[in-house]
Amino acid sequence: MSIRDVVIIGAGFGGLSAAKELAGAPVNVTLVDQQNHHLFQPLLYQVATAALTPAEIAVPIRSVLRRQRNARVLMDRVIDVDADAATVVTESGRTLPFDALVIATGARHSYFGKDDWATHAPGLKTLNDALGLREKILMAFEQAEMVVENDPEAARRFQTFVVVGAGPTGVELAGAIAELSQSVMRDFRHIDGANNRIILLEGGPRVLPSFAEDLSLRAMHDLKALGVEVRTETMVTDIAAGHVTTNQGDIPTETVIWAAGVQASPAGAWLGLANGRSGHVEVDETLRPKGFDNIYVIGDTARHEADGGALPGIAPVAKQMGQYVGRRLSKLASGKEPPSGFRYLDAGSLATIGRNRAVADIFGLKVKGFAGWLLWGAAHVYFLIGFKNRLFVMLHWLWLYLTWQRGVRLIMHHEPATDSEKS
Amino acid sequence: MSIRDVVIIGAGFGGLSAAKELAGAPVNVTLVDQQNHHLFQPLLYQVATAALTPAEIAVPIRSVLRRQRNARVLMDRVIDVDADAATVVTESGRTLPFDALVIATGARHSYFGKDDWATHAPGLKTLNDALGLREKILMAFEQAEMVVENDPEAARRFQTFVVVGAGPTGVELAGAIAELSQSVMRDFRHIDGANNRIILLEGGPRVLPSFAEDLSLRAMHDLKALGVEVRTETMVTDIAAGHVTTNQGDIPTETVIWAAGVQASPAGAWLGLANGRSGHVEVDETLRPKGFDNIYVIGDTARHEADGGALPGIAPVAKQMGQYVGRRLSKLASGKEPPSGFRYLDAGSLATIGRNRAVADIFGLKVKGFAGWLLWGAAHVYFLIGFKNRLFVMLHWLWLYLTWQRGVRLIMHHEPATDSEKS
Structure with missing residues (x-):
């Protein structure tokens, strides 16, 4: 044929x-x-x-x-x-x-059969997932600011972010939320940055389970330095409005993000x-x-x-x-002999934990800290498709690095009310 | 007090x-x-x-x-x-x-009392309006490509864009859609760019009615050079799915944009x-x-x-x-004497019509063509708030100018089906 x-x-x-x-x-x-x-x-x-x-x-x-x-x-x-x-x-x-x-x-x-968790703990696969999550995180700070005077408990819930799953996505996300929450805090007048909690839950004994053990340890250390609370051996047993239940106890929170399965x-x-x-x-x-x-x-x-x-x-x-x-x-x-069976060439693994920190295992060479972070950035820019995207991502990262300003803080899904509601 | x-x-x-x-x-x-x-x-x-x-x-x-x-x-x-x-x-x-x-x-x-037109002819006031419109325009080309073999009439409807109102917004939008439609055409294999129609409807006798008459004429000329059909003295009498009715006849179209009132x-x-x-x-x-x-x-x-x-x-x-x-x-x-009454300092008007073309009337000085376009760009960048936004908009414009590539062609609201629909 x-x-x-x-x-x-x-x-x-x-x-x-x-x-x-x-x-x-x-x-x-x-x-x-x-x-x-x-x-x-x-x-x-x-x-x-x-x-x-x-x-x-x-x-x-x-x-x-x-x-x-x-x-x-x-x-x-x-x-x-x-x-x-x-x-x-x-x-x-x-x-x-x-x-x-x-x-x-x-x-x-x-969600391992618990599909109703999806409502409270969205995951991250599409651009719309990402925009929805961005809105949810940014709105949490707005809501904390709004309620903090009358209901400090509720404000704490809005300032608590739980990431479920400590694979590369969960680790990178927890680190990025920690940095975002530090950076936005300058713009709020009422809420206290000391109440920001970013909690990373992992069922297994260590973060980044697919990485070498010393890199896992380093990642755990870097996460803690960023203010992320890492809880290993912690299984989520329920997720509902306002809280996550685990085998280690209950966490009151308004924002749960799913990076587990x-x-x-x-x-x-x-x-x-x-x-x-x-x-x-x-x-x-x-x-x-x-x-x-x-x-x-x-x-x-x-x-x-x-x-x-x-x-x-x-x-x-x-x-x-x-x-x-x-x-x-x-x-x-072309009627030629097909290649022999597929062989995966494993170049290694990379994960970044906030600015200046990353862990990498490239062709068996382990790189941590600032060098790992530069390597991480270079690899990601290199693999981005399209020259313009590469250029703009590099510029944008440079901008973020120099100014600590996260410029894309747009809440867009939260639209102004329609006219009938307004009047 | x-x-x-x-x-x-x-x-x-x-x-x-x-x-x-x-x-x-x-x-x-x-x-x-x-x-x-x-x-x-x-x-x-x-x-x-x-x-x-x-x-x-x-x-x-x-x-x-x-x-x-x-x-x-x-x-x-x-x-x-x-x-x-x-x-x-x-x-x-x-x-x-x-x-x-x-x-x-x-x-x-x-909508001058015709609020049901809003469904078919969205306007442009918020970021969500803009993203919705971007999606609508980009999807129109996708749909034209999809139906052109079996239903060329429908494809023509998808390739027809009607802008209602020739004030600055309507004129700039019509020019930009004309450029966008030329630029995306390289990426489609079936539809014919010759079938793209961008129609600008204006009830009055000329485009940009608030500008001096010679600038209006120049804008009209520039729009035509870009392939925009300008129809003045044309009143919209009805807008419904698949067409716009005017006092000058019916226009079959799937995309109507409201820039009239x-x-x-x-x-x-x-x-x-x-x-x-x-x-x-x-x-x-x-x-x-x-x-x-x-x-x-x-x-x-x-x-x-x-x-x-x-x-x-x-x-x-x-x-x-x-x-x-x-x-x-x-x-x-501060208990001081307030300033006397408000006086508006009219610096003039500016409108751009695609690359290299704009009309401007700055402190009585009329500028057209390439010079007007540079002035338009400089003025808009100058008034943008935030250094980063200025820098990135300039770079983005430079990129567009050199490559003719519109990079932000993302259709995002059109999400993948949910799992229950999928299976």
Whole structure:
């Protein structure tokens, strides 16, 4: 069977790299995404904490593929895949035939079956999540300021921020909220900065469990230096309006952020594959699920065992998987020998904890403190797509570094009342 | 009566200048606004057309007044003014006593009694309006691309943009949409740029009616050069889904933008003043409505006759009124002679029509074309509040100018489906 039509679902790190890798191949690429933009998710927490603007970490998918004449972009939502007929069905009623399909639909939050927690403890996956969270955090200070005179207890609740989960996202978010809360405090006249509490909850024994132990310790130390209370071995048992309940006691708070668990997108269901609680699709070393000849599943949606463990759901894994599938399909389409099985090249891990502090493990070299922080910044700017985004993010960071001013403190969802309410 | 507590409602150009003018005065200033940010409205259309980001034209009110120790900021909504008791009542239940009150609550859209048009023809007053409009315009191209093969008529409707009203906002918006539509066209594979139509409707005989006639003619010429169809003497008689009806015929379109009329905020009702259709509060040369000794009404909410005509509802008028009232209250609070009546210093008018083109009338000097455009840019950057905003807007404009790339093409309100919809 020759490969001519390649359909890719999802324009995250996986899908976009697959599409770009196919640039020179004799195929027609159709990249389908619900959004019009590719999002640089590793910096999403900086949008949520008013450091960067949405436009600095997102780029229109159409712009990225402008010059790639064999690729077209569809802004549409896939509702089903018919593996037998080899077609993809979209919400707008399109049927897209494919010779090869790449599923790169990512992951979403998982509340371990407690879906009602979602209302009180939003997670961070999309730009709207980030803007909603930014608003929630900024409004908490406004509300504390408003109630502090009459109800100091309520003000304390508004000044308490709980982050659930101490993986890279949770750690970076807790650090950034700590810095944001210090920086905004200059602008308030009534509330007391000493009442700001940022609490990071982790079920396991240490933060950054996927990092080497000494880096975890350093991260814990850096978080504490920033004023973050780190509570390990702490399991959340309930989340409701005004408080979080844990096995170590109750925390009164108005702001809880979920960074604890993700679940693969429900792509497995399209393929009729029974997928476990995490929803991942098991793939072999060619990144295909068993029994499918022309369907690839990559990135956070896939589960691929390598060297005894499953690869983590992080950007570099998704990107390398996308490149591998792109290269493979390119070879197959040209009638050449496909590459051997996928091998993940682990360049290491990075996490930043506020200004001047980060922990990094790059090709086995451990870097901490200021050097780690510079490395973290350089790596993130390097991997940002689009020259303008790189330039503006660098300038913006320089600005933040020099002035300590978080300029993106906009509360926008909180709109003025409509006229009927007004009068 | 001595003046100690000054309450200012609204942190637009008028309210914020009044607050800043009071910096050295022996008073307590309370600035109340529903939003947490001051918005540079003259550039709002650039957010709506994906040229600038929200953070570039907005600044947190608290930051602006950080160093002014006699001022505090309340993020709250005023629901009533009790002139006899000299108090302001807010939504959160506060009662703010005042010795002097400044009402600077601005204006909103007016559909001349046809409020149902609002659904189909949104206007442009807040950041959310701008983001909603940006999404609507960008989605129109996406939808045109999606339907063009099966329904070319519908695609044409999506590629038609109608702006109602050819004042400065309407003219600048029409020019910006024309440029945006040229620039995005490179990224689409199916729709034809020749089908893009930008139509500017004006009831009067010429665009920019408040400008000198030769500048109007030049603006009309510049708009046509950009591909905008200008239709003067054209009255809108109906707006509904899929079309606009005018006295000159029907226009099939999916995107209508309202730039035709504004109405003062309903502050007049708080004072028990009968206000006309436009809702303005008539003020004397001290900017007080008749019969009120300690209440000032400024900016778009006020109507002040000067040199035979009412002052227009534009930023410089609001700003100068705010400065006047601030100066006046400062003198009164110090027991000094207040300044004589308010005099508006008209520096002129400016409007830009796409890159390299603008018309300006500065202190009687008429400037057109490239020189006018540079002047327009310099004036807007100069009046932007906050050094960072100035720097980033300049860099962003330079970027746009050199690359023709509109980078802020994010569709964010259009979120991925929730999980229950997905599966």
